Amino acid sequence: xxxxADAGNAVEALVARIGEMDLEALRDLWGQxxxxxxxxxxxxxxxxxxxxxxxxxxxxxxxPETRKVLARSGAPQAEGKHLGIGARLxxxxxxxxxxxxxxxxxxxxxxxxxxxxxxxxxxxxxxxxNGPRFFGLRDSI
Numbered sequence: 549x550x551x552x553a554d555a556g557n558a559v560e561a562l563v564a565r566i567g568e569m570d571l572e573a574l575r576d577l578w579g580q581x582x583x584x585x586x587x588x589x590x591x592x593x594x595x596x597x598x599x600x601x602x603x604x605x606x607x608x609x610x611x612p613e614t615r616k617v618l619a620r621s622g623a624p625q626a627e628g629k630h631l632g633i634g635a636r637l638x639x640x641x642x643x644x645x646x647x648x649x650x651x652x653x654x655x656x657x658x659x660x661x662x663x664x665x666x667x668x669x670x671x672x673x674x675x676x677x678n679g680p681r682f683f684g685l686r687d688s689i
Contacts, residue, residue: 555606556606559602559603559606559607562602563599563603566595566598566599566602567595567599569591569595570591571589574595574598575594577598578594578598581601581602626663626664626665627664627665627666627680628650628655628665628679628680628683628685629650631650632650633651633652634649634650634651635649636649636650637649637650637665637683637685638683639682639684641672641673648665648668648672648683655667655668655679657671657672665680665682665683665685666679666682667679669682
């Protein structure tokens with residue numbers, strides 16, 4: 549029982565350290581433990597991924613029932629697709645009326661097909677945008 553408590557304390561301590569690390573330190577730790585780190589630039593997301601992976605390694609990860617549910621759910625659908633094929637998303641952007649059409653294989657703007665609404669919004673704005681937020685499909689927080 550003592551060994552389990554020590555292992556649990558070690559995992560807690562490592563997760564606490566992860567919470568204080570900068571992106572470079574997170575990538576270094578990932579590299580030491582798991583190989584090449586993901587090419588993320590977000591410290592919060594990298595922290596969550598690394599902390600989850602450390603805990604899953606120590607505690608066993610997802611239970612079999614959760615794995616079954618996730619396997620049944622299939623690939624996630626791009627946000628905006630739920631509006632249906634042919635739906636038109638419009639927005640006024642810098643004095644221009646923007647219109648994006650939902651298609652089976654993505655989102656079309658000015659004759660170009662984008663795999664996600666965010667990719668279309670980024671092309672329109674010229675900087676990274678969350679597509680659903682750009683087109684008002686999410687509450688602004």
